[in-house]
Amino acid sequence: MRVDGSVRLIALVWQAVYVVVHLWWAIGGAPLFLNGRESYFPGGWVPVALGVLATVGCLAAAATARREVGDTRRHVLAGITALAGVALCVYSFLFPITLVALLFEGARSGIVASLLATGGGAVAGVLCLRVAVDERRLAVRPCELCGRVHGKSPESRAERAPGWAFAGAYVAVAGFAARISVWLADTIAGRWQSEVSRANVSWSAMVVFMVLISLAGTVLPLALAHRWGRLWPAWVGPLRGRAVPRWLVLGPGLFVGAGLTAYFGIAGNTAWIRGDFGGPFLPLFLEMAGYTLWGIGLLVACASYAALTRPPCRQLIREQAR
Template identity: 75%
Template sequence: MHLWWVIGGAPRFFSGRESYFPGGWVPVALGALAAAGCLAAGRVVTRTGHYVLAGVTAVAGAALCVYSFLFPVMVVSLLFEGPGGGMVASLLATGAGAVGGVFCLLVAAGERRLAVQPCESCGRVHGRSPESRAETAPRWAFAGAYVAVAGYAARMSVWLADTVTGRWPGAGSEASLGALVVFVVLMSVAGTVLPLALAHRWGRIWPAWVVPWRGRDVPRWLVLGTGLFMGGSLTAYFGIAGMTAWIRGDFGGAFVPLLLEMGGYTLWGVGLLVAATSYYAMTRPPCPLARLGSQPGLRRGQERA
């Protein structure tokens, strides 16, 4: 699509843009790099080749996702505002970039697995990967979780200051105030309980005080899916779009409140993504070889370690 638009001229986009990043040949080059990486997948035989291909494809996939970060905004605009001029072209461009980027990341993950030679039954590198939900999360997962909490606290400090000075949004309407309270409660859960659940054991196994389910596994995607969605949305909307618009001078205001707000949202999103990465690894199903007592993968991993 972008190659066609470079040759014949770009169409009209919703809100006048498909991305905050330069168009033209930039998305064409990203698409070509992504296509080359995906077409080469499975055709290299050395570990070094798998690592190189994984790195190239991961860079291309991440770049496509970043370039197409307005896709969720387009979808929300379509749902709440209805179709507008340039909406089809914007959805095609951003949607194709986001989906293509995700597929590239999956290909990169597959090439990395081939490079590290994981256990054929569970995909772990035994001796280096967590074996069960009951293990302690790595330190970087706790760091990500508490960075997310700190980002939430920074954002809410601005809101608290507005409340104290009488600038609470929506205070003039009882209905809007009620909706705002519900929103703030959900926001607070997403800024405190969610990141901590991604790192702490009680987010993977129900604690004793949750009597009906104590000791059982927490549904994986209840926590992981929410963490990935919130983390990706905050990072894309505020960390990329918001920061870019602020730097470009598209909006202004007092420096410190804007820094706390935009920086807080960004840290919140990035921290959630970091903690979610650990949660994904720690909540994989147990290795069937370990349960059967036959662990060649474990021995291989321990020897490498």
């Protein structure tokens, strides 16, 4: 299987520039960022270290692009570049927030500096992840038409989801239960009603909101793992046995999972550790841990759902028809 060598070269150059810029800032001082910081995480040498790891991974990938390399080494290289890519994306989590600030507050110097820094890190992370995907493909040699590894990957929606997908789904449900337990305690104590009244939010809007998050914490994760989330169950009548539209389930799963993981799992927990906010430990722990597990569980289940709902392989269908 061939991969696009230009992507690896672009990734390598981008990582090198990212390292040089942040090395310059670490030695000579960083510019004025929005809210005084580039990331929720410590700056200085941290982005330099992440950039160096990404550069080493992309350099190794570029050097071995057209060489015969063992599958184990390809998997190791894919793991290194994936780790660097995820770390860079997490470090650059403020990019969408900075982009929104630019749209509403204008191109002030601090916002522009933050946008370039976080945007550069986000692009560097995505490029690393693309290199990691290519390395994995070289290692497993999937079907050119459908991307599956026939004999190892699921071939249809009717197959059972793997155990780790069910684990992710039920971890998400448990996370939702932990979060909702705090809301129930506040409701019984009358605190939640008072907060809604002070916030001047209509009760009808709150009811709709609670119904939606309840569905996102129960039906959504279970649909990602169970067969009825991929093929309509018998009780829907004429739709029975037909394919559930892929993005009807996968889209909300990715959106809610990524949002909860990024906002609460990364930003929220980092701010809590830094002491930016506080409160009674147990309710706060249940909220933050609940949201985090809910988001991560959804993303895990989404990975299985995405694999199970890929379109059938045309080549395999032709071979079976012969």
